[in-house]
Amino acid sequence: MRIVDLLRFARERGEPIFSFEFFPPKTADGERALFETVEALRPLGPAYVSVTYGAGGSTRAMTVELVKRLKRESEVEAMAHVTCVGASRDEIAAVLDEVAEAGVQNVLALRGDPPRGQPGFTPHPEGFRYASELVAFIRSQPQRWKFCIGGAAYPEGHPETRDLSQDVRNLKAKVDAGADFLVTQLFFDNAHYFRFVERARAAGITVPVLPGIMPFTNVEQVERFTAMCGATIPPLLRAAMEVRRTDADAAHVLGVAYATLQCADLLRRGVPGVHFYTLNRSPATRAIVAALRASEPWRG
Numbered sequence: 236m237r238i239v240d241l242l243r244f245a246r247e248r249g250e251p252i253f254s255f256e257f258f259p260p261k262t263a264d265g266e267r268a269l270f271e272t273v274e275a276l277r278p279l280g281p282a283y284v285s286v287t288y289g290a291g292g293s294t295r296a297m298t299v300e301l302v303k304r305l306k307r308e309s310e311v312e313a314m315a316h317v318t319c320v321g322a323s324r325d326e327i328a329a330v331l332d333e334v335a336e337a338g339v340q341n342v343l344a345l346r347g348d349p350p351r352g353q354p355g356f357t358p359h360p361e362g363f364r365y366a367s368e369l370v371a372f373i374r375s376q377p378q379r380w381k382f383c384i385g386g387a388a389y390p391e392g393h394p395e396t397r398d399l400s401q402d403v404r405n406l407k408a409k410v411d412a413g414a415d416f417l418v419t420q421l422f423f424d425n426a427h428y429f430r431f432v433e434r435a436r437a438a439g440i441t442v443p444v445l446p447g448i449m450p451f452t453n454v455e456q457v458e459r460f461t462a463m464c465g466a467t468i469p470p471l472l473r474a475a476m477e478v479r480r481t482d483a484d485a486a487h488v489l490g491v492a493y494a495t496l497q498c499a500d501l502l503r504r505g506v507p508g509v510h511f512y513t514l515n516r517s518p519a520t521r522a523i524v525a526a527l528r529a530s531e532p533w534r535g
Contacts, residue, residue, distance in 0.1 A: 236312055237383035238341050239415045241282045242443050242507055251533055252282035252508035253524050254445070257515050259286060259297040268515070269301070273309050275517040279524045282508065283312040285343060288320070295322070299330060303337040314385065315339055318347025319369050323361035331373065331380055343385040343418065344369045344409075355395075367409040374413035386414035388444060390422045390431035394465035403438045416442050418510045421449040421460065423493075424469050425500055446501055449512040450494040450519040452487040454480045487519065495523045499532040 245252045255276055260266045273284060286301045298316060305313040315334045317327065334342065346356065346366040358364040363372065366386060373380050386409045392402045406417070417440075422428055428446050435444065451457035454476045461468055468476070472493060479485040498509050509527075511520045 236340065237415075238283055238312070238314065238385065239383050239443070241312065242416065245282070246507065249533070251502055251506065252445075253279065253527075254283045254285065254508065254510045255281050255513050255520060256285045256287065256447075256510060257301075257513060259301055260515065265515070266301075270304075270309070272513065272515055272517040273305065273311065276513075276521060276524075277309065277311060279521065279528065281311055283314050283341065284309070285314040285316060285341075287316045288318045288345075288347060295330065299333055302334060302339055306337055306339050312341065313339055314341035314343055316343045316345060317369065318345045319358065319363040319366065320347035320356070321359060321362075323359050324363070324372065325361070327362070327369070327372070331382070335380055335382070340381070341383045341385065342373070343387070344373065344414065345387055365405075365408075367405070367412045370409055370412040370414050383415050384413055386410065386417050388417040388419045388431065388435070389465070390419050390427040391466055394463075397465070399434065403434050403440075406435065407438050407440055410440050410442055414442065417444045419444065419447045420464050420466060421447050421512055422466050423472055423497070424467070425497060425504075427467075428501065428506075429504070443507045445508050445510045446506055447510045447512060448494055448498060448501075449514070450523055451490040452514075452516070452519055453483065454486050456514075457490075491519050491522050494519070495526050498523060498527055499530065502527065502533040503535050505533075 241252055257269055260269050284305060286298050288295060288298050302313045302315040305311065317330060344366050363369045370384055370386065373382055373384060388406055389402060392399050396402045396405065419428060432444055449460065475489055479489055501509065513520050
């Protein structure tokens with residue numbers, strides 16, 4: 236089912252959707268663990284799951300195979316990430332054909348991160364420079380592809396474009412090209428999300444915007460992720476993290492508690508759902524979604 240339809244049905248019921256993001260594992264054991272994680276999360280009723288590309292498109296084939304297998308075996312709707320990195324138009328078209336033939340109806344169209352060690356993004360000579368061009372390419376062949384297309388959004392600005400006004404203009408180009416919904420980069424201060432949505436709506440962007448939440452379980456890990464994506468850590472949270480830097484159990488408890496409160500606030504204020512960056516682990520996300528389903532803050 237198309238994600239925009241899932242969002243519409245959920246809105247009609249007065250409920251949000253929950254979705255989970257995974258990355259392609261590097262080993263057979265990792266792949267088995269991934270499907271065990273999906274199975275552990277399935278009772279929580281995810282609307283869809285998604286699978287990322289590695290930096291530089293390094294896991295393209297694995298991503299496609301995992302999405303096809305998830306669609307076939309997990310009884311959960313699957314979304315494939317598709318990036319512009321290191322691929323020609325014909326190569327991207329072949330990926331789109333393959334996932335479409337497997338019955339996958341949803342793709343997240345991204346420019347993508349450059350390969351590790353490369354200072355900036357260099358487009359393939361026969362490819363695309365921007366995600367908006369990829370979205371337009373997919374939309375240019377409506378008889379061939381009927382995907383529901385998601386796009387990425389950055390509440391604190393894209394790490395390469397800290398000009399928030401320019402960032403919204405770039406996002407508007409992506410939506411105008413045909414993106415159906417947006418998923419945000421992770422953030423830890425809900426004010427960033429709501430200010431971003433205000434900017435987007437003022438610019439004429441009307442599609443649903445799903446907030447992306449990463450339940451952290453390790454201090455060094457979250458510092459590494461925020462450094463890469465440009466997200467900031469609120470001072471009070473940073474102080475609480477610092478106290479727990481060397482205590483793994485305490486850091487895990489803090490991460491789950493913080494994300495649960497953050498999600499409850501978002502849901503009370505009417506977001507259409509929450510997209511979780513799971514890091515291929517189920518306990519933290521499972522605890523958060525179970526608590527949210529039990530308390531139903533969206534009905535408050």
